Amino acid sequence: MEASRGRKLAWYQRRFTGAPIPWLLPVIVVIGIFYLYPVFDVFRLSFTDATLIGDRNDFTLNSIINALTSPQLPGVIMATVIFVGGSIVGQQLLGLAMALVVIRGEKRRLLGTTLLRTTALVAWVVPGIAGGIVWQMLFSEAPFGGLNSLLRLMHMHGVAWLSDPNIAPWSTVISNVWRGTAFSMVVMYAALKGIDPALYEAAEVDGATTMQRLRFITLPQLRAAILVNMILITIQTVNTFDAIISLTGGGPGRATEVISLYTFNIVFRNYDLSGGSVISVLMLLISLVLALIYAMFLPKEHER
């Protein structure tokens, strides 16, 4: 009886383990049409002189040369680096600090711990376009601008949040940190909960101070989480488009024209499909490199 049962099971397993394709077919079709083929096409288009409206489609390297030597590109890269770098640093630090305080608050039953966590998560759910509008209402230098009217109330000078090209990039960082920190907090929180309490007990026995525990136990133990977080934030921020277009529209001048906005402007404002494709390939390469780093560090998570 047992033997026949086992044989039958083995037969089923043989029969079905080799046939995942029918189950994967819907995903393969959808991903193939909407991701794979477009991505190939972006590569192809970047070697042409195609425009969004015309039928020109000759192969040339000029588009690549023109796009990469464009005088606007350094400014765009700079704006993107500030936006992404500022967001990484801001979200990691604030997210870690909040996760530490939330855990401490839960342990010591401090009031408002849940409120803080929930409020941050609410900001995370706010759609990008609405987030941009909300922050515009805060940064605005018109009478309804929240921050400046608060400063005036305290008899301080207003700040040109969105009209000074040196300040505006940092304003976009603040608005992005507002939206993104909750996610970092959740990841950090989960990672902190995963640290073996025995490590802290041992440190206590050795008489380690709070700062020493943070430096020699918490941070090293969080290394994987910090890295994963960093890459996820980078990808998300490089791809951010809605929150910037409704906050600054790339201005003042081109001070906050990040790479996604730049691609959009090239393709859909200048109708330069090939030039936009070159920049798209650039964005793609950034994503790819990050994905590889992510994949490299991921197995360590499983081993733990």
Add this chain to the structure above:
Amino acid sequence: MTPKVMARLADAASYLFMLVTLLFFAGPLLWLLSLALRDRREIYLGVSRFIPKNPTIENFISVLTNNFFPTYLWNGLKLASLSAIGVLIVALPAAYAFSRFNFRGKGLWMMGLLAFQMISPLVIMVPLYRYFSRLGLLDTHFGAIMVYIALGVPLAAWLLKGSIDSIPQSLDEAALIDGCSRFSVFWRIILPLSGPGIASVFIITVIAGWSQFLVPFLLLTKTNLMPIGVGIFAFQGMQNASSMQLLAAACLISVVPAIVVFLALQRLILGAMTSGAVKG
């Protein structure tokens, strides 16, 4: 200092930090609410009227009776929910295969799927725009929904795999031995048992669809087809300094549904997200 005093001091520092961060996260939304409740004159009074003297819901009524706004909301709901159903139809079989089958290169398939998630929607929209214009899919909800589905599938498949993983495999095996086909195992056992996982993925996808901007912004140019995100951006372009209270009200209306759904299902959603994040 005794340890007790130290702990008290640390508590005080924690409270201070919590207060500041709470202000940072809640402040912007409270400011939005404050502006949305004001009348046209109070808009110019800034923070000193943080709590409006004569709060009014006039702005909300005015926005909701606007010619287009109800259409924007309806389109947003339609695109988000139909695409979430589509995402489940596409991602569930794949999640089942990833969870139950052992095939060569499974890890590679899954990593590849996740890698697509990292491609900016803008990158694929550049060529897709051209195809869609040739196929006559520009300015159709069908075209937009298909792209929404493609964008949602990778994460959904990962999250659903995690939820199917938690169903004991012995159930499948027992059913297979009793003569069930793989499909009826999937249909009669896996689907009913992964109800909470399916629900949370559905909600996550709906919220993501509701927040979607880039895809409909490029594909849907007719006002009567625009979902809420694009609609509110168009609305922003039509406002001036003296109608900020209307923009604030419109913005609040677009934000509240996502927040309410999230708060109601917070535990479910965070459970799915963190289990996915922890597993990779």
